[in-house]
Amino acid sequence: LNNVVVLGATNRPDMLDEALLRPGRLDRIIYVPPPDREGRKKIFEVYLRNREILANDVNIEELVDRTEGYVGADIEALVREAKTSAMREFIAAMGGKTEEERHQAIGNVRITKNHFEDALTRVRGTLGIDRLEENERHSWQILYNQEQRSALEDAVSTINRAGMRETGKIEQEVKDLTKALKDAVYQRKKDFGEIKRLTKELKTRIERPLPQTAMAF
Structure with missing residues (x-):
């Protein structure tokens, strides 16, 4: 076959058979490292672009420092888990409230540092x-x-x-x-x-x- 390009990706390069990497086979290798600090910060900014939902005690710089080894999907899952934690707390607090009271209160829900602390215990980075x-x-x-x-x-x-x-x-x-x-x-x-x-x-x-x-x- 002519003009056929084969692409492959792995997060376990140590398990590749060296025969695959010989000239004429998969001989052009590009190393794609996990996000560095600046990369993680940009990813957080994408998933937390609506800053209004964040409480004042949330420090994105601290989250960036604590997520070394997290890839983009891990950070997305972390933010989603923090939001879920906030909603679980809201639902528990709204027990016995009227529909109108719940509707008024939901606009005040914020993701706090404690919600991210909880999320960090549940979502681990892909790479230690x-x-x-x-x-x-x-x-x-x-x-x-x-x-x-x-x-x-x-x-x-x-x-x-x-x-x-x-x-x-x-x-x-x-x-x-x-x-x-x-x-x-x-x-x-x-x-x-x-x-x-x-x-x-x-x-x-x-x-x-x-x-x-x-x-x-």
Whole structure:
């Protein structure tokens, strides 16, 4: 057959048979990551475009921060569940009220922070943090050359070493460096010069002996 294009999509790239990815088969690969912070904010703005239904205690920026790993469908489900929670509360409060009283009160229904808190317990993101990082690392095989992949793997190894450094005794400087390096490794646009610099700095720091705690007897 001529002029036939085959498209496929998966959220489990780790399960693909490598034979499928050989030249002449599915050899053009595009990595589509889940929405980043800015993407999630825009999705929330679409589903919450009618701001009049939101109570004053709802903070969209906070919702964005708490929904890492949520895709568009997850955020839609979260907003829908928050609305449902508000309606359940309204229906319970209207028991015994007249039709006229219910009609007058429904215009005052608002989605509050508590409704979103309830929704967050019911609607989980498609991708947990571990799966996000796993998919990100798998994408490195597709997106980056050998030198870049080596820099990223070295950074991840150093992050893991820092995390195993005698739990409970990690100095604040190591914590700060680890967070900065992890952010640099998993952000969309990677600065490999910065990743290498932070990796070297963190290695130097974790190779120092832990400070001794003076004890009095």
